[in-house]
Amino acid sequence: MDLMNSPRLARGILRLFLPRETRDAVTGDLEEGFARAASPRAWYWKQVMRSIAPSIGMRWRSPGVLRIGVAAVLSYLVLAACVIGLEAAISPFVDAPTLPYILLNLLVGTIGAISAGSVIAVMVPMAPMKAVKIFAGFLGVMALISFAVEFGRAPLWYQIVLLCLGPSAAYLGGRLTSGRRIASGA
Amino acid sequence: MARPFLGAFEQLVLAALVRLHKDAYGMAVRQEIAERTGRDIAIGAVYATLDRLEQKGFVVSRTGESTPERGGKAKRYFDLTAAGEQALRDSVGQLQRMVKGLKLGWTS
Numbered sequence: 001m002d003l004m005n006s007p008r009l010a011r012g013i014l015r016l017f018l019p020r021e022t023r024d025a026v027t028g029d030l031e032e033g034f035a036r037a038a039s040p041r042a043w044y045w046k047q048v049m050r051s052i053a054p055s056i057g058m059r060w061r062s063p064g065v066l067r068i069g070v071a072a073v074l075s076y077l078v079l080a081a082c083v084i085g086l087e088a089a090i091s092p093f094v095d096a097p098t099l100p101y102i103l104l105n106l107l108v109g110t111i112g113a114i115s116a117g118s119v120i121a122v123m124v125p126m127a128p129m130k131a132v133k134i135f136a137g138f139l140g141v142m143a144l145i146s147f148a149v150e151f152g153r154a155p156l157w158y159q160i161v162l163l164c165l166g167p168s169a170a171y172l173g174g175r176l177t178s179g180r181r182i183a184s185g186a
Numbered sequence: 187m188a189r190p191f192l193g194a195f196e197q198l199v200l201a202a203l204v205r206l207h208k209d210a211y212g213m214a215v216r217q218e219i220a221e222r223t224g225r226d227i228a229i230g231a232v233y234a235t236l237d238r239l240e241q242k243g244f245v246v247s248r249t250g251e252s253t254p255e256r257g258g259k260a261k262r263y264f265d266l267t268a269a270g271e272q273a274l275r276d277s278v279g280q281l282q283r284m285v286k287g288l289k290l291g292w293t294s
Contacts, residue, residue: 006257014230022233028252028259029213029229035255051230058234061241126241 006034007041010048017055019062026051063127071123072135075116075170079139082112102158109162110169113139117173132174136167143167192277198223199235200274203245203266211250211261212236236264244270 011030015023030047037043059066086108094101116139117132124131143163150159192200202218203210216232219225239245250261266274 018230019237022237022262024259025212025262026229026233028256028261029211029216031257031259032213032255033229047229050228051233054228054230054234058230058237061237 005040006031007044007048010045014048014051014055017052017059019055019058019064021062022055022058026055061126063124063130067124068120068131068134071120071131072138074123075120075135076138078119079109079112079116082115083109097154102155106158106161106165110165113166113169114173114176117170117175118177120170121174121177128174128178132171132178135174136170139170140167192273195231195235196239197274197277198225199232199239200244200266200270203264203270204274208263208265210265211263215264239270240264242269242273243267244273 011027014030015027018026030044033047034040034044056066061067083105086104090101090104094104117135120131120135121128140163143159143166147159147163198219199215202215205218206214212229212232215236216227216229219227219232236245236247240247244267245264246267248263248265250263252258252260
């Protein structure tokens, strides 16, 4: 039975969920099974439906878009929580945008970025530095957007420091965490 | 470092790899398990387990031949590593020690 007879829709659905490196092997195996099955189309569809959940599990375990994307979002929330938490904590005591406020903002932002880099290294243990570099790049892009939006409204030195410090701090956090995990054998 | 343990299905998959020797690929493993245990396993579950075992260092994979029957898609073969063989041996040994001396009908 040739490829054209197996359900294309089912095959397409499964290929969406499978990691790239496994797609050909799995779909090739399904073609073999399709050729031998008593009720081929029903068998094929049943195999596809039952394989979706394990396929998502495989994707989650690989350092791909799904895992890194979720880790990056969670890490960014950690960073945002640090910065928002600071502003809530210090605003009654320090006037914005005075120099002490800006310096405290940079300090907490740095601590937040180090924490976020650490979180992403923990969440993507199979390729921590790949994920950290992608996240640091993302922070750099966010800092550039902030630079463009806030141009003239915030001190230039602050914008430049933020552009350099955020991604570097995230990289440092990831590096420290992945180095510690390697040393402990985790 | 603590020795990693095998799940029940991981044991079945590794045992299938031992039986299939150099011919162990996804569909063959699935069939071997189905014939010997009566379990109807999804092909995705087989590959997910093999993927997990490869990450643990218990199996290694290699690309095989493609055939017209497979729509031109290459097979992916899996071979047991020394660590995988040891893990399976340990796992079987644990189960044997656990059930040693037990009689059938112990719950009645």
